[in-house]
Amino acid sequence: MERKTFFTVQGKPFYSLGIQTHNSSSSTPEYLQYSWNAAKKIEANTVAVPVSWELFEPREGAFREAFVTDIISQARENNLKLILLWFGTWKNGTMEYTPSWVKKDTERFPRAELKDGRKTHNLSPHCPENLEADRKAFCRLLEVVKRFDQEFNTVIGVQIENEAGMHSATRRDFSKFGDKAFKENVPERLITYCKENPSCYLAKEWLRQGEKSNGNWTEVFGAAGGEWVTTWAVAAYIDEIARAGKEIYDIFLYTNAWLNEGRGLAGVDWPSGTPRQNNLDIYYAVCTHLDNIAPDIYLQEVTGYLDVLKTYSHPEKGFPLYVPESSRSVFNSGMMFEGIGDYGSIGYHIFGGxxxxxxxxxELNTEEGISMKHSFHMIRNVVPVLPEYTGTDRIHGIHRRGIEPSALIEGLLGGWRAYVSFEGTMDQFYRMDFLHKEACWEETLGNKGEPCRGLLLQESENVFYVVGHKFRIYFLQEEEADGSLSAVTVSGKNFSTNAEYLSVTEGHFDETGRYFPDVVRTGDETRHGTYAQWDSNVLRIELMKI
Structure with a gap:
């Protein structure tokens, strides 16, 4: 089957903007009411809800199908799309969501072990019996979803496991299953991947160890082999579940990653074998049935966050960026616009809505709640057209990362450049419409409060759409080929006269992506820079060069 690179609804691409519920929210229908309410308050279109193995199959072979269909029905009633999170063998690197009948029978369902022989709170990823039990339950889940929802497409995706791997103070499994796997030769598929991708992280370690064509995990990868034998096992385990699931219902399937952090100790600072940055190549080599490998981003600093966006955005490999979990912080309410505008994300979710x-x-009256609601409102306004622009050079993120006064977006069609001011007008004439008197005053306060952020979409050479908050945008013509500088380029006070604005409107897209103007801006509302506020809806700007 061909890998899916977008969520779909009734065969059409769908941009998923959502919240993930807290871990226990799906345990009762009453508890879920808080989740639906939060999603609607923040203007999400999707909710990601856990389906734990222990609640779905409390006794072996006895499946609580109504548990799943009730969740789907509630989502439908609230006009929300749904992503189901399969908490099976792994949840945050442990087996806590497995059924009690699995936990109790350690002979049939062997645990991973420490070097001293102590059993861990993890099923061994090398044991076929563990995989078979998880696969059987997951396939039953997809049977239920297909039978109950295929016609409606309420469920748009399913996550396999959650931050899989072993968070058990060991890099590998020392049980008889783990020892056997560790001593075996590295699978030929990984050697081939290293040869075909010599600049990747996996290949660099392979090259450093002498480019061996065969050998066990230590011989081929040195000390890194301790985690990578686990990574191979976990990735193959997940992909086999995906393969079996796809045969039942060809829906968007993905797994998520706990990222690098702390002292850099696998099994301590992250679950050993999770699809973190340094393990990602193994997942790319192994996971031929998964549709996506997605990072959970809780970072609160720009450099690391951007590195994650870059690392997990690989549309050329069939793996575009998707963020299934991220912080609900004010910081993230700005960073998500870079993920959407510059890294081609196909969906963005925040945790614990x-x-x-x-x-x-x-009410959403916390600082975090208000900032995130504003971000969701802006993104939701362009959701009908986002799939058309995602991953192209016609969409650009706007985000004030620190104290920089402005940003310049170059390389636009028609030679246009967009100058974005984060500190008000270039002529010091602070003017918006009468509904935004306070916003005018806030332009003089620097980078306090919510971040300046938004999206710029270019429909054609001279037509742009803008959603955003706390900035003004000016369009500059391309520089003269003879090296001269025009007065409007030299003086910011003249930026707004650098182009002929044929029209500036505030409007909205309908579900088909057709734009409808609601308000026409002229005079004072345009000649001092086109201002963007979160409640300005979608700005359409049509230009003409002069």
Missing amino acids: ESLLTDDQK
């Missing part, structure tokens, strides 16, 4: 509401679950 219920926590953005006040204690009575009625």
Whole structure:
């Protein structure tokens, strides 16, 4: 089957903008009401909900199908799409969501072991019996989803496991199953991958160890082989579940990653074998049935966050960026625009959306809640057309990362350049419409409060769409070929007269992607830079060169 590179609804691409519920939210229908409420308050279109193995198959062979269909029905009633999170063999690097009948029978379902022989809170990823039990339950889950929902497409994707791997103070399994795998030769598929991708992280270690064509994990990869034998096993385990699931229902399937952190100790600072940055090549080599390998991003600093976006954005390999979990922080309410605009994300979710509401679950009046709601509102306004622009050079993220006063977007069609001011007008004439008097004043406050952020979409050579908050945008013509500088280029006060604005409107897209103007901007509302505020809806700007 061909790998899916977008979520779809009724065969059409669908941009998933959502929240992930807290881990226990799906345990009762009453608890889930808070999740649906939070999603609607923040203007999400999707909710990611756990389906734990222990609740779905509490006794071997006895499946609680109604547990799943009730979740789907509730999502439908709330007009929300759904992603199901299969908490099977792994949840955050342990087996805590496996059924009690699996936990109790350590002979039939062997645990991974430490070097001293102690059993861990992890099933061995090398044992076929463990895989078979998980695969059987997962396939039953997809049978239920297909039978109950194929016609409606409420469920748009399923996550296989959650941050899989062994978070058990060991890099590998020392049980008889793990020892056998560790002593075996590295699979030929990985050697071939290294030869075909000599600049990748995996190949660099292979080259450093002498480019061996065969050998065990230590001989081929040195000390890194300890984690990589686990990575191979976990990746193959997940991909086999995906393969079996796809035969039942060809829906978007992915797994998620716990990222590098801390002191750099696999099994301690992250689950050994998780698809973190340094393990990603093995997943690319092994996972031929998964549709996506997605990072969970909780970083609160720019450099590391951008590195993750770059590392997990590989549309050329069939793996575009998808962020299934991210922080609900004010910081992330800005960074997500870079993921969408510059790294081609096909979906963005934040974790624990219920926590953005006040204690009575009625309002989004926390600082985090308000900032994230504004971001979701802006993104939701362009969701009908996002699939058309995603991954192209016609979409650009706008985000003030620090104290920089402006940003310049170059290389636009028609030779245009977009100058984005984060500190108000270039002529110091602060003017918006009468609905944004306070926003005018806030332009003088620097980078306090919510981040300046948004998206710029270019429909054609002279037509642009903008959604954003706390910035003004000016369009500059391309520089003269003879090396001269025009007055409007030299003086920022003249930026707004550098182009002929045929029209500037505030409007909206319908579900088909057709744009409808609601407000026409002229006069004071245009000649001091086109201002973007979160409630300005979609700005359409049509230009003409002069």
